[in-house]
Amino acid sequence: MRCRGHHHHKPRPLSELAARLRGDAKKFTGPRKAVLEVLAAHPHPMTIKDVHTEARNECNLVTVYRALHLLEEMNLVKRFDFGDGVARFELLAEGDDGHHHHLICTECANVIQIEECFTEALEKGIALRSGFKAVTHKLEFFGICPDCQKR
Amino acid sequence: MRCRGHHHHKPRPLSELAARLRGDAKKFTGPRKAVLEVLAAHPHPMTIKDVHTEARNECNLVTVYRALHLLEEMNLVKRFDFGDGVARFELLAEGDDGHHHHLICTECANVIQIEECFTEALEKGIALRSGFKAVTHKLEFFGICPDCQKR
DNA sequence: CAGCAGTTGCAAATCACTTGCATCACATTG
DNA sequence: CAATGTGATGCAAGTGATTTGCAACTGCTG
Numbered sequence: 001m002r003c004r005g006h007h008h009h010k011p012r013p014l015s016e017l018a019a020r021l022r023g024d025a026k027k028f029t030g031p032r033k034a035v036l037e038v039l040a041a042h043p044h045p046m047t048i049k050d051v052h053t054e055a056r057n058e059c060n061l062v063t064v065y066r067a068l069h070l071l072e073e074m075n076l077v078k079r080f081d082f083g084d085g086v087a088r089f090e091l092l093a094e095g096d097d098g099h100h101h102h103l104i105c106t107e108c109a110n111v112i113q114i115e116e117c118f119t120e121a122l123e124k125g126i127a128l129r130s131g132f133k134a135v136t137h138k139l140e141f142f143g144i145c146p147d148c149q150k151r
Numbered sequence: 152m153r154c155r156g157h158h159h160h161k162p163r164p165l166s167e168l169a170a171r172l173r174g175d176a177k178k179f180t181g182p183r184k185a186v187l188e189v190l191a192a193h194p195h196p197m198t199i200k201d202v203h204t205e206a207r208n209e210c211n212l213v214t215v216y217r218a219l220h221l222l223e224e225m226n227l228v229k230r231f232d233f234g235d236g237v238a239r240f241e242l243l244a245e246g247d248d249g250h251h252h253h254l255i256c257t258e259c260a261n262v263i264q265i266e267e268c269f270t271e272a273l274e275k276g277i278a279l280r281s282g283f284k285a286v287t288h289k290l291e292f293f294g295i296c297p298d299c300q301k302r
Numbered sequence: 303c304a305g306c307a308g309t310t311g312c313a314a315a316t317c318a319c320t321t322g323c324a325t326c327a328c329a330t331t332g
Numbered sequence: 333c334a335a336t337g338t339g340a341t342g343c344a345a346g347t348g349a350t351t352t353g354c355a356a357c358t359g360c361t362g
Contacts (some may be wrong), residue, residue, distance in 0.1 A: 027359050029310060048349080060311050065350065081234045083289055085318085085349070103281055112281055118273055123292065130254055130263055134293035138234055139290040141274065144281035178328045180340060199318080211342050216319065216338095236318070236349085 004046075009093035011040065016094075020074060034058035035067040036076075036091070045080045045088035045102065045111060082140060105145035114141065160244035163227075164189065167245075171225060185209035186218040187227075187242070195262060196231045196239035196253065233291055256296035265292065 017036050018028040034055040039046060041054075054062045059067070068089050071077040078098030080088045092098045103112040119137050127135040168187050169179040185206040190197065193205075203215045210218070219240050222228040229249030231239045243249045254263040270288050278286040 022360080023309075025360095029309065029359065031310070035216060039332080062312080062351085063310060069351095081232075083232045085236070087349085103277060103286070105283070113237035114277065116273075119269065119290070122267075122269055126254060126265065126292055127294060128293075131297040132254060132256070132263075132292075133300055135254070135292055137290060137292045139270070139288060141277055141283075141286055141288045143278065143281075143286035146282040149284055173329080176339075178339060180328065182341070213343080214341055220320095238318085243318085 009096040012092075014040070017076060020076065024074075026070070026103065031055075031059035031063045032067050034072075035064055035071070039077065039091035043090070045082070045090050047086050047088055049086075051089070055076045080140070081138060099142065100137075101139045103141040103143060105148055106142050107144055107148035107151075110147070112147045160247040162176045163243075165191070168227060171227065175225075182206075182210035182214045183218050183221075186215060186222070190228065190242035191239065194241070196233070196241050198237050198239050200237075202240070207210070231291070232289060252290045252292065253290040254294060254297055257293050258295055258299035258302075260298045261298070263296075 014033070014036060018033070021028040021032060035051055038051050038054040042050075048061070048064050048068065051068070052059065052061045055064070068077060068079075068087075072079055072089070075091045076090065077091050080090065080102065082088060082102070082104055090098060099117060101114045101117065103114055104110070117139075119139060123135045123137060127133065165184070165187060169184070172179045172183060186202055189205040190216065193201075199212070199215050199219065202219070203210065203212045206215070219228060219230075219238075222241050223230055223240070226243065228240045228242055231253065233239060233253070233255055241249060249267060252265040252268065254265055255261070268290075270290060274288060276287045278284065
């Protein structure tokens, strides 16, 4: 799985992440450090299993679940749903709310990050017409990548 | 769970659905009839459990899974993914490809159908720039409905 | 460096969904 | 209108992702 696309925000140093974790009466433990390092090393949406495979010696599978759950609550990682029943996570850079979308190859799971977000204005229109508040959206694109077209 | 929104296509009569089922060496059985009737009676995205609850006496849970799977393959129902790990299905009207989106209340699961689809042109742009083919998308909106704002 | 609150790992549970298999019931044919 | 063969159904058991109970453990603070 490759990933193109650019990151416009500077990555958060591990020390800052450690500090954020130590706040809230939380602990910056070995397993959590391992999970953060794995995510930092892969600017992809990673599954729990992906993370666990990379950190197998430092962290139990269940702990990866718990760590990512915590990091999500702290807005340090963002969860993505590609509709295949497996959650994926990306580490958020400083000042990044993680709002972007992906283009996923349905054949090989190759993932490309899409920079544009078109639907922001639409959210407002939808909120107005429906009376809903705090309107957000989930959007992912699917297709067949150039490599798979050749096969 | 209520549902607003309009349906621009005429619903398919049960007899036509039966005929479509009988083709392909398939059978129009009691359980399948029950599932279709439940779907026809609820122009909502329904979960498997929802359908099973309504048809409990006529159809086993596993059979609901299999019936909806079949109906999906035959393009008689469309599957939606609201990102909560549970598939939802809508019966397709004649000539309807089911391409629309929803606005889902994150508090009470109230669902509103959204008529506009904005991203069709964008799919083409994305396909061009990425080299992907057969680009499709999944898009759902989330927010807090008027009722839940009062609570 | 003692002590406790928060963490971890293991096993087992849950949840949505799928599959194996023996039995059953449409739809066709005589 | 009953025989018949194939596809359908129900039950039990299996998957795969994710969660939880619980006892042992460990950062962190005093």
